[in-house]
Every structure is written in structure tokens, then in C-alpha cells.
Amino acid sequence: MKLVAVVLPVAAILAGTAPLTAQAGAQHDISGYWELPIDGRFVPSARLSPRVTPAMIQAEARKTAKAIRWCNWVGMPTTMDVGRPLNIRQGAREIVIMAESPVAPVRHLYLNRKTHIDKDTFDPTTSGDSIAHWEGDTLVVDTTGFEPTKGITEIPGGGFRTASSHLVERYRLLKNGTMLSVKFTWTDPSVFQTPHSYEFRYQRVEKGYEPWPYQLCDPFDQERAAFLDQPR
Amino acid sequence: MNARRIVIAAVLLAALIGSGGTAVGQQPAPAGVPDLSGGWLRLDSGSGSFDGTVAKHPPAELTAAGRSMVVAGDGRNVIPQGGFKGPAKRAGEAYIVNNGACTPEGTGGSAINPNSTAIFLLQSKDEVLMVREGPGGRRFYMDGRAHPDLAKLPPSMYGHSTGRYEGNALIVETVGLTEGNVQGGGKRRPETRLTERFELAPDGKRLTITYTWDDPVLYVRPFTYQYFFERLPEDSYAFETWCDASDPLQRQSIVPPKQQ
Numbered sequence: 001m002k003l004v005a006v007v008l009p010v011a012a013i014l015a016g017t018a019p020l021t022a023q024a025g026a027q028h029d030i031s032g033y034w035e036l037p038i039d040g041r042f043v044p045s046a047r048l049s050p051r052v053t054p055a056m057i058q059a060e061a062r063k064t065a066k067a068i069r070w071c072n073w074v075g076m077p078t079t080m081d082v083g084r085p086l087n088i089r090q091g092a093r094e095i096v097i098m099a100e101s102p103v104a105p106v107r108h109l110y111l112n113r114k115t116h117i118d119k120d121t122f123d124p125t126t127s128g129d130s131i132a133h134w135e136g137d138t139l140v141v142d143t144t145g146f147e148p149t150k151g152i153t154e155i156p157g158g159g160f161r162t163a164s165s166h167l168v169e170r171y172r173l174l175k176n177g178t179m180l181s182v183k184f185t186w187t188d189p190s191v192f193q194t195p196h197s198y199e200f201r202y203q204r205v206e207k208g209y210e211p212w213p214y215q216l217c218d219p220f221d222q223e224r225a226a227f228l229d230q231p232r
Numbered sequence: 233m234n235a236r237r238i239v240i241a242a243v244l245l246a247a248l249i250g251s252g253g254t255a256v257g258q259q260p261a262p263a264g265v266p267d268l269s270g271g272w273l274r275l276d277s278g279s280g281s282f283d284g285t286v287a288k289h290p291p292a293e294l295t296a297a298g299r300s301m302v303v304a305g306d307g308r309n310v311i312p313q314g315g316f317k318g319p320a321k322r323a324g325e326a327y328i329v330n331n332g333a334c335t336p337e338g339t340g341g342s343a344i345n346p347n348s349t350a351i352f353l354l355q356s357k358d359e360v361l362m363v364r365e366g367p368g369g370r371r372f373y374m375d376g377r378a379h380p381d382l383a384k385l386p387p388s389m390y391g392h393s394t395g396r397y398e399g400n401a402l403i404v405e406t407v408g409l410t411e412g413n414v415q416g417g418g419k420r421r422p423e424t425r426l427t428e429r430f431e432l433a434p435d436g437k438r439l440t441i442t443y444t445w446d447d448p449v450l451y452v453r454p455f456t457y458q459y460f461f462e463r464l465p466e467d468s469y470a471f472e473t474w475c476d477a478s479d480p481l482q483r484q485s486i487v488p489p490k491q492q
Binding site for chain 2: 031066069070071072073087089090091092093094096098099101102103104105106108110112113117123125126127129147150208210211212213216217219220
């Protein structure tokens with residue numbers, strides 16, 4: 001143990017890499033298929049800022065309806081709850097999250113940089129710019145750079161993402177690696193009085209699982225359109 | 233433990249890490265395999281266009297059955313009836329090119345045929361992912377499993393892919409693709425077998441994918457062509473290819489003005 005503690009940092013310096021201590025916790029591997037069961041959501045109501053008016057909430061709901069109707073990319077936070085398993089793969093440079101959905105963009109959680117892309121360079125997206133690092137046994141993912149007008153902007157528990165939203169996710173394996181807890185915390189003074197947190201607990205899907213080919217979302221399917229376009 | 237032992241152990245470990253391996257504990261590709269993970273951008277190889285790249289290779293030789301096969305597609309992103317048959321468009325003139333529906337690859341995109349949008353590879357122990365800049369992506373199963381019975385596998389835009397490493401190459405075999413056209417005049421159906429050979433250049437900065445389509449019903453002989461890619465810088469990141477089917481402009485293209 002002592003040998004490892006001394007040798008690893010020295011070796012890292014000699015190899016020209018970051019000290020391995022900076023990657024503490026990387027021995028945890030969250031790769032696999034994860035599904036969100038019906039009892040896997042703990043979502044308190046958000047404390048919304050007084051500046052959030054009913055008209056603003058209705059406008060966000062219309063945005064959601066439009067995104068669903070026209071098969072727009074949904075983005076965060078909906079990507080993490082599409083009703084089918086998430087495929088999470090952990091690599092050396094990044095972690096990729098691929099939802100089984102034709103409308104949920106792939107998420108890239110970058111392990112190889114510590115700062116966000118400069119605002120002057122990054123074009124906001126529905127998934128935002130995510131950087132990640134390990135803190136002990138917890139993967140901490142920090143996301144900014146959200147696109148406020150595209151996709152499903154509504155956040156579980158109330159509120160919605162804006163250009164100034166800041167999301168921190170904490171991923172941790174539970175129950176011998178059979179469960180993955182993800183705690184989401186949204187901070188955005190223009191929407192929330194206090195940071196809004198909720199937790200999803202995903203179950204590991206059995207080994208050998210294969211996603212079944214899903215139906216593509218077809219905005220020109222007339223039966224689908226008639227269903228979604230009904231007066232509400 | 234003395235200082236000499238520490239130095240020797242550190243040097244050995246440094247050599248291991250510095251030889252292209254990745255940090256201890258992370259989940260990279262298994263040791264001894266090419267490091268394909270990262271972003272890759274397709275090159276046009278000097279032909280002036282992506283179609284031209286394929287034109288450098290002998291075209292597909294189809295059987296009579298292959299020539300007579302009518303590709304119905306899924307009815308989306310198809311050229312509208314009469315499209316491209318009217319009088320030539322003027323420079324700057326907009327015209328309708330497809331019905332505007334979005335696939336996970338964007339309008340007119342293809343999961344198998346990379347265009348100017350970057351591809352991103354991620355190698356993990358059990359799977360290699362190949363994703364683009366939108367939803368979905370390809371999964372290459374690396375655990376030795378076989379393809380499922382095609383009679384029970386619904387055809388899909390990604391098909392069913394298994395992979396293995398052979399020396400410095402990743403070999404991927406895919407079946408179960410939806411009916412469709414293939415570059416260079418080829419065609420495909422669920423039974424058609426696509427073999428892709430991902431080969432990394434010695435400097436790690438270039439990637440060649442050799443595509444081979446094999447189907448004795450459709451092809452006189454296996455149809456092969458290559459695409460070439462360059463590695464994106466380490467600090468690059470994926471964009472998001474936006475597509476909105478409610479936007480009429482999504483259906484249009486425009487005749488580019490003459491270049492000076």
C-alpha cells in the first residue's frame with residue numbers, strides 16, 4: 001500500500017501525465033445499462049423565484065408540447081428519464097451517456113478538462129457543456145451552457161432551464177454496484193429561490209442486455225399528430 | 233522499502249502509462265488494442281467532395297436482383313417526387329430537398345455513412361460506442377456474442393454490430409440494417425453483411441475505415457471502399473446538430489453561388 005502511494009505519483013510525473021491522485025475514485029466504473037424504475041424518483045417541489053410568473057410556466061409547457069410534437073431533441077434534464085435504459089460508458093477522456101431514444105442527444109461528460117468551454121466559443125446546446133471529475137467514490141458532473149429555447153426545458157419538481165442555469169450531478173454506485181444514484185442540483189437565481197435538488201436511482205440492467213431497435217419519431221405521422229394536437 | 237525500489241517501480245509504471253496506456257483505474261480500451269477513442273473528422277481525400285471520395289473506388293457491381301431492388305426507405309428524408317428533374321436552379325435559389333423529418337443523424341444523415349459531422353468513438357471493455365452530434369449511436373458488442381436470428385431482429389438504421397480487435401485494427405460486422413442505398417451505387421438489405429475495418433495510422437492521428445458490403449444476392453462480388461479521418465484535438469468537444477421538423481427551412485437547400 002505504501003509502495004503504491006509513493007510510486008504512483010512519481011510514475012505519473014515521469015510519464016508526463018497528471019498525478020494519479022488527481023484521478024482518485026476513477027477505479028469506480030459506472031459503465032453499463034441503467035433503467036429508472038417507477039420507485040426510483042425522489043423529486044421535491046422546487047421553490048420558485050417570485051419572478052417566475054404563471055405565464056412563464058405556461059410558455060415553458062407550450063415549449064415542451066412543441067418539442068414533443070415535432071420530435072425535437074429534448075436535451076437535459078429529460079435525457080436522463082426517457083422511459084428506457086441509459087447506456088453509460090466510461091472511457092479515459094470522457095463518459096458518454098446514450099439514452100435509448102431517437103430524440104435524446106448523446107451526453108458527453110468530459111474527464112480531460114477542468115474548465116468549461118469559453119462562453120464566447122461555446123454555442124449553447126440542449127445538453128450543455130459537461131465536465132466531470134471524481135471525488136472519492138462520487139462522480140461529480142458540472143454543466144453550464146444550456147440552450148433556453150430548444151427541446152424540453154422543464155425540470156422535474158418545477159422550474160425550467162435557462163441560459164444561466166447551472167447543473168451539478170453527483171453519481172454514486174450503491175448496493176454493490178447494482179444501483180446508481182444520481183443527485184441533480186439546479187442553481188439559477190432567475191428561476192429558483194434556493195438550489196433545487198432531486199435524486200434518481202437507476203437499477204443496473206442484467207448483463208447481456210441489448211437495446212431493441214426503437215421506432216423513429218415521425219412528426220408527419222397523421223394519427224400521432226391528431227393525438228398530440230387535441231385541444232388541452 | 234528503499235529509494236532504489238521506488239525509483240525502479242516508478243520508472244516501470246511510467247513506461248507503461250507513457251506507452252499509450254491510460255491512467256490506472258479508468259475504463260479505457262483493453263490493454264494492447266489501438267486507441268481509437270476520441271473525435272474524428274472525415275476527410276474528402278482531395279477529391280473535392282465526399283461523393284468523389286467513393287468515386288475513386290470501382291463502383292458496386294450489382295446482380296440482376298440487386299439492380300432491380302427498389303429501395304423504399306422509411307418514407308422520410310426522401311427526395312420529393314419530381315425533385316431534381318425540373319429546370320436547373322439558379323445560383324442562390326432555394327429548393328425543397330426532403331420532407332424535413334429529423335433522424336437521429338439530422339435530415340438526410342446516415343448512421344453508417346459519416347458525413348461532415350464528426351464521429352466520436354469510445355472504447356469500453358464490453359462495448360465500443362460510435363456516436364455523432366445528435367441522439368442515438370452505434371454499439372459494437374465486444375464480448376464475443378453472436379448476431380441474433382435475423383428472423384427475430386427488426387431491421388434498424390444501426391443494425392446489430394459485433395466487434396473484435398485484430399492487431400492494430402478494430403473489425404466490426406453488422407447485419408440487420410434497414411433496406412437502403414449504399415455509397416458508390418450499392419444497396420443493402422437486412423441480410424447484407426457490412427464489415428468495417430478501423431485502422432489507426434502509426435502516429436495515431438489518422439483513421440482509415442474500410443467498408444466491405446457482402447451479399448451474394450445483391451452483389452456480384454463484395455463491394456469495398458475506404459473513408460479517411462483525422463483525429464480532432466484532445467480538447468475538442470461534440471457540437472449539437474439541431475433539427476426541427478416544424479421549421480420549413482429545414483426542407484430546403486440552396487444552389488450555391490459560383491465560387492470565384
